[in-house]
Amino acid sequence: MSLTTSVPTNTSVAPDAAALAPARPRARRRVGSIVVRVLLPLAVFGVIIGAWYAVSELVLNPQQRFMLPPPHEVLKVGVLDGQNFSDMMSALGTTCKVTFAGLGISIVLGVSAAVLMSQAKWIENSLYPWAVVLQTLPVLALTPVFSFFWGFALTPRVIVCVIISFFPIVSNTLFGLQSAERSMHDLFTLHRAGRLTRLWKLLLPAALPMMFAGFRVAAGLSVIGAIVGEYYFKQGDPGLGTNLSVFTSRLEGERLWATVLTASLLGVAVFVFFGWLSRRVVGRWYQSNRS
């Protein structure tokens, strides 16, 4: 009897309690995540700008100030000046072209090489060491060789970009392809799945999270690769790297720093894009899989 009478009161209380109880910590967590994700980076940004001013105004004397002009000068001369801005945008366009060409080629070659290596141990053993060697090549020391074969314009820039961004794609993709568990392989073995089926339905989907992690690292590196390439191969359309070298030689500190920051923003943008793409493609099963 007492049980049946207690049930209605319980159920009438329960919805309110259920609605309130989890809501509070969740709201607190949301506020907490705004603080962590927005305010803290902004605070660090403030510290960096402050330190920049300090170095520029207090540490450097006026004759040295061209090395690190204060932020507002960089903004005024490097970005807000119409001619300088449009020069920089066209350089950014060129750098984007080299970056995307290099990254695209890296992804195609890197994934293909990793897929090939995943198919047989002997292929992996023969190719992988050379991927490592490619990564450790002192690219800058090779610039004369590149210009000997490919001149001084866009082609060698793209090649530098590929060499710099290739390795993380190969190694991550290969690692990802090898990450499928033995018991999952057993499922495919039991049903006599062919190589292609196994690759398409097991290895590649299992590799996707690692592949995207590799693409993300490679994306950042490909921007660096493009800029390093432009720094040395100056024929053809000037890119951000070309301008860096020009502004350095002319001691134009404001435009130099504006270009450095633009280059880094480009790197961040490509990095963020691949993070977004990765969440779109594998986020539904991968992120939540880890938590």
Place this chain on the structure above:
Amino acid sequence: MTVSTSAALSFDRVSKRFKDGTVALTDTTLAVSPGEFVSVVGPSGCGKSTLLRIASGLDQATAGTAEVASAQVGYVFQDATLLPWRSVSANVGLFAELDHLDRAERERRVADAIALVGLGGFEKHLPHELSGGMRMRTSLARSLVLDPDVFLFDEPFGALDEITRERLNDELLRMFAVRGFTALFVTHSVAEAVFLSTRVVVMSGRPGRVIADVPVPFAYPRSPDLRYTPEYAALCGDVSRYLRNAS
């Protein structure tokens, strides 16, 4: 030979030595007739799972022969081994896909299997959104799709809590009644083995071989209440005694 030619599944003096020198099985002889549900219990590492791997062709015997008189063998693994990027229905359809069944046939069978394991309404869920018990149901449904005559179970419910395990045991028996397959079920739970099987085979510690073969007389369908009868308890006691002598 004691192995009958009409067996659905037979092992004749099967031995297995791994590359590292470990001997998993010695001289194991065992036959399972069509429609039988045979459980294998034994101490850890006695080669129970190896027996299944050999029967399915995933591993080769070092000596002796294993034969399965069926084109279609269902294999249910220790953990659910679902592909995490596939939904429940896509996971359930995997074997049908690998065996090139056409789409309409596949969808019909997937729907049937999902209904049979009681996962209706969860077709679009991803494995990480399911409980351990539901993942195991998905894995069962995946094997049921091809309607195999012979089922190999490798401790499928070992990682589940007791309540879920007993419920799945009841449901497995219901499927056994509906589909009428032959089963070889590896477990280290004596209670589970006795409850499910027509026969319980006890294996010795490594290297494994058969040391006892205990028939289970209870008629099917078995009620969950069978677990609380003295006869059931007595039989569990018998099997446990053999097991104690085994290790």
